[in-house]
Amino acid sequence: MDWQALRLSLELAFVTTLLLMPVSLVCGRTLAFGRFRGRRLVEALVLLPLVMPPTVLGFYLLAGFAPSSSLGSLWQAMFGGTLAFSFPGLVLASLIVNLPFAIQPAQRAFEAIPRDVREAARCCGMSAMRALVRVEWPLAWPGIMTGLVMSFAHTLGEFGVVLMVGGNIPGETRTMAIAIYDRTQAMNHEAAAVMATMLMAISILTIVTALLFSNRIGRPHG
Amino acid sequence: MRLFQAGPIPLDLSLELASGQVHALVGPSGSGKTTILRSIAGLHRPDSGRIEVGGDVWFDSERSLHRPPETRSIGLVFQSFALFPHMTASRNIEAALGHLPRNQRRARANEYLERVHLGGLGNRRPAQLSGGQQQRVAVARALARNPRILLLDEPFSAVDQVTRQRLYRELADLRQTLAMPVLFVTHDLREAMMLADRMTVIHRGRSLQTGPPMELVRRPADVTVARLLGHRNIFHGVAARDPATDAPRIAWNGLLLEIAPGNNDGRTRLAEPGRPISWLVPQSSVLLHRRDRPSLGERENPVNGRIEGLTMLGDEAHITLDVGAAQPIAFMIGAHAARRNDLRTGADARVSLLADSLHIMEAASS
Numbered sequence: 001m002d003w004q005a006l007r008l009s010l011e012l013a014f015v016t017t018l019l020l021m022p023v024s025l026v027c028g029r030t031l032a033f034g035r036f037r038g039r040r041l042v043e044a045l046v047l048l049p050l051v052m053p054p055t056v057l058g059f060y061l062l063a064g065f066a067p068s069s070s071l072g073s074l075w076q077a078m079f080g081g082t083l084a085f086s087f088p089g090l091v092l093a094s095l096i097v098n099l100p101f102a103i104q105p106a107q108r109a110f111e112a113i114p115r116d117v118r119e120a121a122r123c124c125g126m127s128a129m130r131a132l133v134r135v136e137w138p139l140a141w142p143g144i145m146t147g148l149v150m151s152f153a154h155t156l157g158e159f160g161v162v163l164m165v166g167g168n169i170p171g172e173t174r175t176m177a178i179a180i181y182d183r184t185q186a187m188n189h190e191a192a193a194v195m196a197t198m199l200m201a202i203s204i205l206t207i208v209t210a211l212l213f214s215n216r217i218g219r220p221h222g
Numbered sequence: 223m224r225l226f227q228a229g230p231i232p233l234d235l236s237l238e239l240a241s242g243q244v245h246a247l248v249g250p251s252g253s254g255k256t257t258i259l260r261s262i263a264g265l266h267r268p269d270s271g272r273i274e275v276g277g278d279v280w281f282d283s284e285r286s287l288h289r290p291p292e293t294r295s296i297g298l299v300f301q302s303f304a305l306f307p308h309m310t311a312s313r314n315i316e317a318a319l320g321h322l323p324r325n326q327r328r329a330r331a332n333e334y335l336e337r338v339h340l341g342g343l344g345n346r347r348p349a350q351l352s353g354g355q356q357q358r359v360a361v362a363r364a365l366a367r368n369p370r371i372l373l374l375d376e377p378f379s380a381v382d383q384v385t386r387q388r389l390y391r392e393l394a395d396l397r398q399t400l401a402m403p404v405l406f407v408t409h410d411l412r413e414a415m416m417l418a419d420r421m422t423v424i425h426r427g428r429s430l431q432t433g434p435p436m437e438l439v440r441r442p443a444d445v446t447v448a449r450l451l452g453h454r455n456i457f458h459g460v461a462a463r464d465p466a467t468d469a470p471r472i473a474w475n476g477l478l479l480e481i482a483p484g485n486n487d488g489r490t491r492l493a494e495p496g497r498p499i500s501w502l503v504p505q506s507s508v509l510l511h512r513r514d515r516p517s518l519g520e521r522e523n524p525v526n527g528r529i530e531g532l533t534m535l536g537d538e539a540h541i542t543l544d545v546g547a548a549q550p551i552a553f554m555i556g557a558h559a560a561r562r563n564d565l566r567t568g569a570d571a572r573v574s575l576l577a578d579s580l581h582i583m584e585a586a587s588s
Contacts, residue, residue, distance in 0.1 A: 116304035119265050122291040123298040124318035125367055134317065138308045 028106025058164025109143020249424035297364030312344030507579035508553035
């Protein structure tokens with residue numbers, strides 16, 4: 001059992017989920033209610049990581065993170081280290097990979113709030129911001145949570161993109177999924193099995209949690 | 223209030239509401255009634271116009287002024303009630319009490335719940351309340367801001383018939399205690415007649431006529447209003463004179479119809495013999511001559527015809543009488559009376575058109 005890899009995986013999942021929360025709130029709501037040009041295009045872009053092969057996505061991200069690229073050089077100028085093959089690079093990659101998992105359920109949850117109810121909040125004297133905090137967020141919360149739980153689980157198990165962008169550096173980029181692959185390659189099936197069981201247990205737990213949240217969306221609030 | 227917009231639903235009207243009065247906007251679906259309400263609430267921005275409430279300007283296109291809904295002192299009851307599903311009834315009302323200090327809101331919410339007869343149900347969520355109870359919470363929430371105008375958007379369409387009757391009575395009682403104007407939208411004419419002091423008929427975003435509901439039904443300004451208010455017996459004739467008395471008459475279908483001496487409006491329209499006019503008679507003023515006993519009024523404007531259609535609807539018989547005119551005369555009688563008089567399709571019948579109910583309008587252009 002590679003405890004360091006488990007810790008790294010959990011850290012990556014937590015940080016990614018935490019960063020995705022405001023992203024899914026803002027993007028989910030904007031896509032649900034915003035009527036702007038290119039909305040469909042943005043929706044398609046958000047979905048793109050879902051259909052792109054992980055290695056392809058990882059390849060482009062790696063190219064984008066390279067010190068020769070504008071993002072990579074900017075990062076290096078600001079923080080010193082490289083973006084590729086580092087934990088921050090891994091976080092950024094997970095963030096992009098998980099956009100559809102986080103934003104889609106949030107968008108659906110916002111869309112499910114009847115227009116009347118949102119307008120009633122304004123007619124009760126609430127400012128747009130107050131209506132958001134007191135009416136929209138509480139109603140969309142189960143959907144937002146579903147998205148975040150899914151992202152968390154997905155980050156724990158992501159392999160292709162992580163390998164491409166992060167490689168296999170113990171304590172920096174070697175997550176559980178990479179460690180399992182690593183042990184299997186080394187014919188250490190026992191260690192691989194222990195870790196696989198661990199990841200599977202977490203996945204099942206996550207799905208159950210996600211279902212509990214999404215059930216609350218369909219049920220009349222009461 | 224003046225509003226104008228070209229689309230998507232064209233609007234062109236002005237309205238004035240008096241405090242304490244219930245004003246109904248009546249018109250078919252898509253006529254722009256709800257858009258008018260939403261414009262007052264600030265949920266919709268018309269192309270041009272001006273909305274002023276008690277000296278406060280809420281919307282003025284000339285000054286590019288459009289105040290957001292939360293700064294307009296309104297109470298709006300949505301057709302769907304639009305209660306906040308995640309809050310209890312009490313919290314729903316408290317949500318509209320943002321102007322009060324936090325520690326006073328609960329008590330005030332309870333007062334409003336008592337006022338709509340929902341005391342003790344404050345802890346229920348909307349899903350745990352019946353349709354009628356939800357409507358009352360919505361009314362209480364709309365009143366909680368102590369608004370300068372109360373807006374009701376088809377507030378009775380989402381509840382069953384029995385509940386509706388009870389809510390009518392409650393609203394009629396409640397309105398006695400309200401100082402602000404109440405504007406309510408309905409497509410149900412009976413609802414407007416029961417509850418409203420004044421009513422405006424809206425068609426394609428235009429206000430066609432405003433006045434007390436009974437007045438509008440008795441004396442619609444033109445054929446369009448008459449049709450929208452459910453009149454079926456609308457005919458076209460010519461102004462004429464009685465050869466003997468020189469009194470005004472309607473020449474129609476080979477007959478000379480008399481109108482009541484007190485109908486000054488009608489007399490004015492008939493002043494010019496030979497001028498085409500449109501006229502109507504309410505279904506309730508078409509009197510069937512019974513075989514078993516003659517009744518008062520039979521001398522007035524008798525018309526002979528043949529029964530073209532006879533439909534039994536519950537305890538009413540809906541009858542159309544072919545009198546040889548462009549369209550038949552429609553009227554209703556009790557089902558038992560229809561049976562006793564042996565009314566059948568194809569049978570001859572004789573009716574009177576009561577002279578005091580005939581209403582003369584400008585000739586319809588079409």
